[in-house]
Amino acid sequence: MAPRLKAMPSLLPAAPSALPSISSDWSKKRDQAVSWRKWYHTARWQKLRKGVLVRDLFTCQRCGRIEGNTSLLVADHKEPHRGDETLFWDAGNLQCLCQSCHSSDKQQEERRL
Numbered sequence: 576m577a578p579r580l581k582a583m584p585s586l587l588p589a590a591p592s593a594l595p596s597i598s599s600d601w602s603k604k605r606d607q608a609v610s611w612r613k614w615y616h617t618a619r620w621q622k623l624r625k626g627v628l629v630r631d632l633f634t635c636q637r638c639g640r641i642e643g644n645t646s647l648l649v650a651d652h653k654e655p656h657r658g659d660e661t662l663f664w665d666a667g668n669l670q671c672l673c674q675s676c677h678s679s680d681k682q683q684e685e686r687r688l
Contacts, residue, residue: 611658623666624650631671637680640673649677 614620627650634641635648642648651672656662672681 609658611656611660611663614660614663619664623664623669627666627669628671630666634671635673635676636670637672637676642673647674648672649674651677651681 625645628645628648632641633643633645633648649672650669652662653668653670654662656668662668
């Protein structure tokens with residue numbers, strides 16, 4: 576029977592369990608600077624968002640992708656609200672988009688406006 580090789584201990588230091596997030600710091604500052612951003616953190620928004628995803632059958636209204644993982648879906652404002660409370664809370668102004676469509680196509684369109 577041949578002898579077994581033993582695993583060598585790693586010479587690299589252990590990676591930290593959580594790296595500080597620059598984006599989360601930026602996001603917090605942005606949320607504080609623009610008063611309407613807090614609306615996204617309310618139970619009212621979560622309920623509205625869920626209703627839109629269910630209404631649209633968890634289907635991206637751009638590419639048609641059906642996504643069961645709701646964290647990969649966005650309740651997107653068709654017409655940018657830019658702080659207009661009426662547009663923000665209007666379910667008719669919301670559509671279900673996958674993150675890919677929302678982060679690329681839709682964001683580029685809004686920047687042009």
